[in-house]
Amino acid sequence: xxxxxxxxxxxxxxxxxxxxxxLLAGGLLxxxxxxxxxxxxxxxLLANAISPERYISSDELAHKxxxxxxxxxxxxxxxxxxxxxxxxxxAINIPLEDILDEENEEYLDQAAYEIVLCSDDNFYADQAWxxxxxxxxxxxxxxxxxxxxxxxxxxxxPQPDEKMPNSExxxxxxxxxxxxxxxxxxxDEVKATPPAPKPSPKPKTVAPVKKKKKKxxxxxx
Amino acid sequence: MGPLIPNEIIPAEWNSIFALxxxxxxxxxxxxxxxxxxxxxxxxxxGYDFAVLxxxxxxxxxxxxxxxxxxxxxxxxxxxxYVHPTYLKGALIGGxxxxxxxxxxxxxxxxxxxxxxxxxxxxxVYVGGILIGIFLFSELFSRFEPLYDGGFMGYxxxxxxxxxxxxxxxxxxxxxxxxxxxIADIVRKRVKKVVY
Numbered sequence: 001x002x003x004x005x006x007x008x009x010x011x012x013x014x015x016x017x018x019x020x021x022x023l024l025a026g027g028l029l030x031x032x033x034x035x036x037x038x039x040x041x042x043x044x045l046l047a048n049a050i051s052p053e054r055y056i057s058s059d060e061l062a063h064k065x066x067x068x069x070x071x072x073x074x075x076x077x078x079x080x081x082x083x084x085x086x087x088x089x090x091a092i093n094i095p096l097e098d099i100l101d102e103e104n105e106e107y108l109d110q111a112a113y114e115i116v117l118c119s120d121d122n123f124y125a126d127q128a129w130x131x132x133x134x135x136x137x138x139x140x141x142x143x144x145x146x147x148x149x150x151x152x153x154x155x156x157x158p159q160p161d162e163k164m165p166n167s168e169x170x171x172x173x174x175x176x177x178x179x180x181x182x183x184x185x186x187x188d189e190v191k192a193t194p195p196a197p198k199p200s201p202k203p204k205t206v207a208p209v210k211k212k213k214k215k216x217x218x219x220x221x
Numbered sequence: 222m223g224p225l226i227p228n229e230i231i232p233a234e235w236n237s238i239f240a241l242x243x244x245x246x247x248x249x250x251x252x253x254x255x256x257x258x259x260x261x262x263x264x265x266x267x268g269y270d271f272a273v274l275x276x277x278x279x280x281x282x283x284x285x286x287x288x289x290x291x292x293x294x295x296x297x298x299x300x301x302x303y304v305h306p307t308y309l310k311g312a313l314i315g316g317x318x319x320x321x322x323x324x325x326x327x328x329x330x331x332x333x334x335x336x337x338x339x340x341x342x343x344x345x346v347y348v349g350g351i352l353i354g355i356f357l358f359s360e361l362f363s364r365f366e367p368l369y370d371g372g373f374m375g376y377x378x379x380x381x382x383x384x385x386x387x388x389x390x391x392x393x394x395x396x397x398x399x400x401x402x403x404i405a406d407i408v409r410k411r412v413k414k415v416v417y
Contacts, residue, residue, distance in 0.1 A: 018399045021279075024286050025395035028388040031293055 039134045048133050055144040056116055059171070062154045062178040065089065073113035074143075077128045078120060088118060088143075088150060089182060099128050109137045118143035118150070155179050223297040248335045257336035259327025259343055260417035266324045268412040271405035278398045285391050310372035326350070 009016075039045075048054065064072045065088070074091035076083045083093040094104050096119070108115065109132075117125040117132075117140065125142045132140055143150065152158070157175035160168040180186065225231045226239075254276065255261050264270025291297040323329050326347045328336060333351065336344030358365060380387045 014402075018402065021282055021286070021395050022399060024290075025282070025392045028286065028289055028293075029392050031388065 040136045045130075045134060049130070054129070054142060055122075056141045057144050058150045058153045059175065059178075061088070061116060061143060061150075062175075062182075066178060066181050071112070071114050072116060073107075074116045074118060075107065075128075076118055077124050078147075082120070086147075088147075091118070096124050096128055099131055108132050108140075109135070111138060114139045114141065116141050116143050119146050121146040121148055155182060155184060222295070223291065224301055227301050228298075247331075248338065251332055251335045252339060256332045257339055257341060257344070258417065259336070259341075259347075260415070262329070262332060263324060263327040264415070264417075267415070268408045269415040271402075271409055274405055275402055278401065282391075282395055282398055285394070289387060289391060304376040304378055306376050307374040308370065308372050309374055311369055312372075314368065 040048075061072070061074070065074075072090075074088045076087045076091045076093045077096045077099065078087075078093075079095050080093055083091070083095075087093070092107065094107065098104060099108070117128050119125040119128075122142050122145060125146060129140055129142050145153075154175055157172055157179060160172050176186065222228070222230070226233055226236060251257065255272065256276075261270050262273055265273045288297060288299065288302075292299040319329070326333070326343075328344060328347050330351060333344045333347040337348045362369070374382070379385075380390050
């Protein structure tokens, strides 16, 4: 009895298949539209944002520049006027409003350098960081405290008094020598003949790596 | 997530291996559905057998509906799929020649190789003809080149060209397919049965 029913149903198998196809295709029309998500997943953006790796301190950056770390690339996201008045030696200037320009993509989206974004404080640099991170760019860091912190700790370090721990004094001596590296003169260090002022370092020349356009997958019949 | 190989979830070196496996499966299914018979294939032109129409229409529908659903759910990036470039002039003329060859020879290129593999003599002759055709085309390529590159319209689909939603298009295509199946069945019942 049961089998006969099934057999009867299966004589209509082509009609059933046709109805299934139409239903599935009709279902496509009823799909609610939604905005497609582009860039990295929200979860990984959040994970990147709260990672301590996101920031680099002024001292760490100074140490890397002094020791001649070739992998470091400082990108100043302030406007060009401020960039020209003073910036970190070797920095290149990409103002925040131009950060998504196509010509700057070659600097930001690469794997050769560790990029340090800096602005006056870290707010603009953080914005640039979020934008670039959302696009999936790698090796991006933000200078903690920005140019202000750079100036207050590396260029013009506060002198510790005698009561402070030894580590503070060591930090001060590092910062003092760093500031001398970057061209600050101290009265007690100046010898009889002051050294000739160092030529201001040229902005780092970066040969942007031309990204290969994603190869068109080949195929066909 | 997908497509798996362009997104490097599966290394690109696997391409040829997948091609081999899929190719063998494709040939096996073609043969076992009777597509190695030139009479069955030519039947679609004479109206006594519409298996070719039904099989290829259904395959196109299943894959396009499946791809659209997978794209919607985020398993497949539709934009990363290969779209065959459109050379309108060349496609029209080539399509005409292909149709002519299909009706006279009783095979399309894929099925002819499939039939040659099981030793059909007509298929072997057909494959020989294909090889001669390839040779002539290659030798005279400089003559054919304007036609070959003619009417280039880029990597477009019907949805891009007419600016319609892919969902609407696929739904309309499905209705058209089911309608064509019904008409094919009516025609087949009216045409004198051919035993082959």
